Amino acid sequence: MLSGMNNQVSTGAAVLSARNVYKSFLGGDGIQLDILLGIDLDLAPGERVAITGASGAGKSTLLHILGSLDRPSSGRILVEGNSVSESSDEELAEIRNRYVGFVFQFHHLLREFTALENVMMPALIAGVAISEARDRSRELLEEVGVIGRESHKPRQLSGGEQQRVAVARALVNKPPVLLADEPSGNLDTQTSQRLHDLIFGLREEHEFSMVLVTHNLDLARRADRVLVLREGRLELGTKG
Ligand SMILES: Nc1ncnc2c1ncn2[C@@H]1O[C@H](COP(=O)(O)OP(=O)(O)OP(=O)(O)O)[C@@H](O)[C@H]1O
Ligand SMILES: [Mg+2]
Numbered sequence: 542m543l544s545g546m547n548n549q550v551s552t553g554a555a556v557l558s559a560r561n562v563y564k565s566f567l568g569g570d571g572i573q574l575d576i577l578l579g580i581d582l583d584l585a586p587g588e589r590v591a592i593t594g595a596s597g598a599g600k601s602t603l604l605h606i607l608g609s610l611d612r613p614s615s616g617r618i619l620v621e622g623n624s625v626s627e628s629s630d631e632e633l634a635e636i637r638n639r640y641v642g643f644v645f646q647f648h649h650l651l652r653e654f655t656a657l658e659n660v661m662m663p664a665l666i667a668g669v670a671i672s673e674a675r676d677r678s679r680e681l682l683e684e685v686g687v688i689g690r691e692s693h694k695p696r697q698l699s700g701g702e703q704q705r706v707a708v709a710r711a712l713v714n715k716p717p718v719l720l721a722d723e724p725s726g727n728l729d730t731q732t733s734q735r736l737h738d739l740i741f742g743l744r745e746e747h748e749f750s751m752v753l754v755t756h757n758l759d760l761a762r763r764a765d766r767v768l769v770l771r772e773g774r775l776e777l778g779t780k781g
Contacts, residue, residue, distance in 0.1 A: 555583040555622065556717050556750050557607060557640075562616035564602055576602050578773030580616070584718065584750045589741075591753045591761040593778060594770035600754045601646075601722055603770060607752060608641045608720045609633045621717075638667050642711030642749070644721040650695040650706060656682060657691040660710045667714050674713070681709035684746075685739055701732040708740060712747065719744070719751040725760065734759055 564577040576599040594600050605611040617626045620640050650659045657678055664674035685705040695703055725733035737760050761767050762780045769778040
């Protein structure tokens with residue numbers, strides 16, 4: 542267990558859980574916006590959950606909180622049954638780096654660095670030796686099908702390739718959980734489907750759990766569970 546995780550709470554075998562999570566923001570006019578109103582979620586090992594919902598419903602907000610990129614206003618996030626609420630920012634960064642791979646809607650690759658360096662970065666931050674980080678990253682770039690473009694900067698890659706590099710980067714530390722926010726949001730139908738094939742194929746091999754925020758029916762259909770974020774709460778959705 543990492544330092545900064547305590548308060549063991551029973552969650553069965555969940556790898557990631559939300560308990561009664563609330564999140565409010567202050568709007569520009571000083572009025573409080575209540576976005577999440579009591580979110581409960583248990584992600585089982587290997588489980589694939591899709592979250593849909595209207596624009597502005599709070600999907601990205603929820604994903605950021607699940608991935609410890611942001612903190613809830615109240616309620617708790619548990620990683621493998623351990624509450625991370627009391628963790629310091631440094632501890633949260635470590636937990637994030639170790640437990641969660643994040644794929645953003647816009648790739649968020651570092652523009653001055655090559656594809657290979659972008660994938661290596663989280664491993665280096667986690668203290669993996671350079672040669673090991675390089676080997677792992679090359680292997681992942683091959684798995685995601687970005688071959689012969691290791692030394693390309695993000696702007697020298699297509700949108701689909703950028704997302705593939707982002708997927709490789711998300712997996713370099715072998716996280717038990719992959720969180721993806723509209724990973725194919727900016728791609729055409731065919732490129733989207735190839736990215737979905739890739740993500741689900743990698744999941745078969747690496748056995749991570751995932752939470753996918755998506756409007757894409759093809760992606761939602763492939764999940765074990767579809768949830769809809771509506772009026773601040775998660776409801777069971779359908780795959781159609
Ligand atoms: N840091 C912030 N400060 C103030 N308001 C915020 C902040 N982040 C998000 N919001 C507000 O919270 C609401 C939910 O935002 P969020 O990005 O989570 O929606 P979303 O469901 O991901 O939408 P989309 O489908 O358009 O990506 C929005 O109304 C947004 O303006
Ligand atoms: Mg969003």
